[in-house]
Amino acid sequence: MKSKFLPFSISIIFFLIFIIFYKGLQDTNIYTPDVKINNEIPSFSAELFYSGKMVNSSEIFDLNKYYLLNIWSSWCVPCRQEHSILIDLASNKNLKLIGINYKDKKENAKKFLEELGNPYEKIIFDKDGTSAIEWGAYGVPETFLIYDNKIIKKYIGPLNKHSVKEVKLLMK
């Protein structure tokens, strides 16, 4: 009995280890933070891009309105790609676009907007990148759909046709 038990338990242990490692192989090893839906938007004070005025987040977002908060930068190549999509979205009357200019030089950012157009109603100037962290972002571009001071949807990376469709669907 005893002589059978040991090889049996060892083979079971090896089998379990094999399964764990095999499953581990299929997992991606790049972690993306969980997207918390219906999370309250963070309360923060920030500098406005053009006027340089300090504002609180509560002054930017009204209840009962849809907002698209987009984190962008003039040095970020994917932001350039998605900019035409943002300009299209800005024509939507029910949606207001707010930009967070992430770790950028004002001159470069202004040139970027002059060249490609300005879809944003307001832009927050995030010189040291701390406002983006308040939003739980870790890179550019990232986009948040906000309604009633809550984050409904978060997009990491540039927006595409599929995400635009989704945004329009969520707003219905």
Next chain:
Amino acid sequence: MKILKFFFIFYFIFSFNYSNADNEDIKIKITKNLRCLICQGQSVYDSDSEFANSLKVLVDKKLEEGFSEKQIYSFFKDKYGEWILYDPGLNKNTYILWLLPILMFLIGGAIIFKSFIIRK
């Protein structure tokens, strides 16, 4: 009186230095325990990515605002999830991680005890 003044000035300068040094130590400790999400596998302290640098600035700000170490960890955990901490707390998602080594130790001990000590 002059001596007393000098003493106070010295005391003030040195206490100021100490409090600053304390903050710096805590900042290093905290940033070493935060994982950089851009260059994964490196701590925020070791990393020089844009994200990590912003995180360092924010840790500094929070310390100045009077946040404690625990409050800062829970702030980041709230934003990015448990994964951002190198030293995760014990909760329903991590109990296997914490209990498995103890369990293995106990099972191993039991096997050794059974096969060597009882046999004797």
